[in-house]
Amino acid sequence: MTSTFSIYALTAVAGLYCIYRLAVRLQLSRAKHPSLRGHSNWSRRVARLVPFFSYDDNAFFASDGAPEPVQQQRRKAIRTLQNNAEQHCHRTLAYLRAIRDSVSDVRFTSRYRVPFPYSDQLPECFRLGSMADESKGSQVRDLDGNWRYDLSGSYGVNVFGYDFYKQCMDEGIAHTRGLGPVLGAYHPLIAENVEMICEVSGLDEVSFHMSGTEAVMQAVRLARYHTGRTHLVRFCGAYHGWWDGVQPGIGNTRKARDVYTLADQSQQTLHILRSRKDIACVLINPLQAFHPNSDAPSDTALVASDRNNVFDKQSYTDWLSQVRDVCTERGIVLIFDEVFTGFRLAYRGAQEFYGIQADLVTYGKTLGGGLPIGVLAGTHRLMRRFKDDQPVNVSFARGTFNSHPYVMGAMNVFLNRIRQAHIQQQYRTSETLWNQRVARFNQRLESEGLPLRITNLHSILSVLYTRPSRYNWMFQFYLRQAGLELSWTGTGRLIMSYSFTDEDFNHVIERFVEAARQMDADGWWWQSPALTNKAIRRQFLVDMVSARFPILKGRLSGPLATTRHDTRSGPMADQDQYSRKVG
Structure with missing residues (x-):
């Protein structure tokens, strides 16, 4: 009797646990954007199914x-x-x-x-x-x-403007020419650069890298190291460089199981941030405010005329403020990826533009004064790469060309020039x-x-x-x-x-x-009553299905149906593999 009761009890507990796990999973799914962009694994699978076809x-x-x-x-x-x-x-x-x-x-x-x-x-x-x-x-x-x-x-x-950067490069190299490409030993200009970057970022400490992608990699690594958590949150459509750890969908063949791609400006997303215990950091690309939950607009995706970029500064500021509050409450590291927006939107970048202070900030592009650079700024606690009581437990990061003297020189000129009154x-x-x-x-x-x-x-x-x-x-x-x-x-x-x-x-x-x-x-914007965005997309879908399943060719048709062939041809034939992936 006791044995039977134990079996029933264990079965009930197992059932309740399964129900709990299912509820947690459903909450996570609700926080994702309903498009394929919000579901990285599915987007990658679907991309493999999209066939190449060429209009004759x-x-x-x-x-x-x-x-x-x-x-x-x-x-x-x-x-x-x-x-x-x-x-x-x-x-x-x-x-x-x-x-x-x-x-x-x-x-x-x-x-x-x-x-x-x-x-x-x-x-x-x-x-x-x-x-x-x-x-x-x-x-x-x-x-x-x-x-x-x-x-x-x-x-x-x-x-x-290009003249500005050519001057930064010329003056910077003049300051550092005597040292040349010496690596390992720092040029003394690094001290002034760090002081100015800390002023701009509102943070304590800086590390130098060779690209924005590399700076983001280090930010994520440090967030995981210090929180002891596994996952990062990125928002649907946001770009943070080509590293597969922050680009889990199309373009990355590795299955990134430690990334949550959640909907931008969503209360369900805030709920996930509040309720889960495995989130180390939230990555914000401030440029995403221009096209929330959508990929960066590109003419390669101009199938119809439904591109829609609308910037609402107040709405996005309110959203970032809510994310900041939740991250503070839950001990989640808030990372601003300012590789693109830094020094453009304001002197202190998007942090000043939106009035939000991040825990870690990445910079790149313009900060190098015309030369390649990636920079990470953060608090002393988060930038620390070792633990005093665990001497072998380190977060290792180095780079041969970090702090290259010529880059430090051009950066120094850049940072000093943008402090001038007219800038x-x-x-x-x-x-x-x-x-x-x-x-x-x-x-x-x-x-x-x-x-x-x-x-x-x-x-x-x-x-x-x-x-x-x-x-x-x-x-x-x-x-x-x-x-x-x-x-x-x-x-x-x-x-x-x-x-x-x-x-x-x-x-x-x-x-x-x-x-x-x-x-x-020249007639490219010719119009007819049948030519709606919906009809265009429907016809494009018909074309793809016909190319994938040739047996259906001729049986499927849309309002804009035209003669075409579905076989590979032309001078770009050797690039078929990537086109099948990206679609």
Whole structure:
């Protein structure tokens, strides 16, 4: 009898435990964003199922169901753009072709400038990207002598204009030339640099690294070391460098079981932070306020016209304040990843911009004064890499080129220059200035009747498309022809520097409008009642399913159905493997 009762009791306990674990799991699932971006494992699995397919020559120009006259307009436009590029950029293109097959970054970015079904038919000269040999102020020059206003921002490095950084580099190297590349021994400028970084960060201690990704790696490692907990929380869509420990979804083949990807601005997320005992740290990318729960906008994902970036500063400030309170309450390390936003949004970066103090802060890009750098700042307690009572229990981190003298020199010039009165005045007025400029930009677009709108977070801009279209990704090539330099992500992110004067900005508006007029005249924004964003996405899904299951080809159709082939072809065939992964 006693034995039977024990079995029943154990069964009941096991059942209750299973119910408890299921409830905990459901709470975690509710805190994730419902999209695939919020479910890293599923996003990786689905990415493997997305087949490559390529629109043939006819479908390339008619995937939206455009009539024959519009198709011919587009064909002529492509030829004109191609001829102009080959004529005016022939030297630049020759150099890019020479390195195309031997520089892996060029192969990758060439593959992902546009939605993948269009890439094989896109003329090669559009895929190759940029090469430059000189910069000045807000402009860069290619090898053919073409000057363009730079909207790429050198991935965020260029906050103050290229002349500013060339001066930082020249002066910094002059200060440290006597020591040269001596490593291990520190150049004395490091002491002043650390003092200024501590002032900016509001923290006690600094470690130097060679990239922002490396600084984030160290921040996460120290958070786990000191809390004794296993997991980190990142927010849906946020980018923290390419390390697989903070990029658990597409692009990473390792199954990261120690990362929770939770929804931004969600009360369910706050509940998870309050209730779980395994969370070591929360990673915040302040730029995510521009597109919460979405990936960074890129033209490679411009399948339709439903890109939507909206920045609400007060709302995101309130959210970060709540996260800060929960982290303090639960002993979770709050990390601000300021690799991109540091020294751009304000003198003290996003911490000042949002009025939130973090426990650890990572910096990079612009802080190096034009040279590569990654920096981690934190409290004395969190930056400590050893335990007094456990001499072998250390958190090891070193790097051969950490604190390189030339980098320390350029950084020193940078940090001293941004303390000057006129730069501090720029910081005080910059947010209002950029908001006013973007408002003026949008007024001009509206007056021209163009299907475009500009959104911004400070001096970081993005292009929204207000008319359903399958060809918005073409706009990047018109902008380039008009004299505007974009990064490989195209119109998703336009990164502008403080060196843009009102006159420069007006020139950018004029060139932007000129490019948009031509794009419109060439028929890429042709419209029909059937061409809705929903219909476009449905047709794209039909195309993918037909490519995955050829037996269904012809049986599936959408409102925009066109002739296409699903077999691999074209000059990019050797890059099939990654395209299958990223989709």
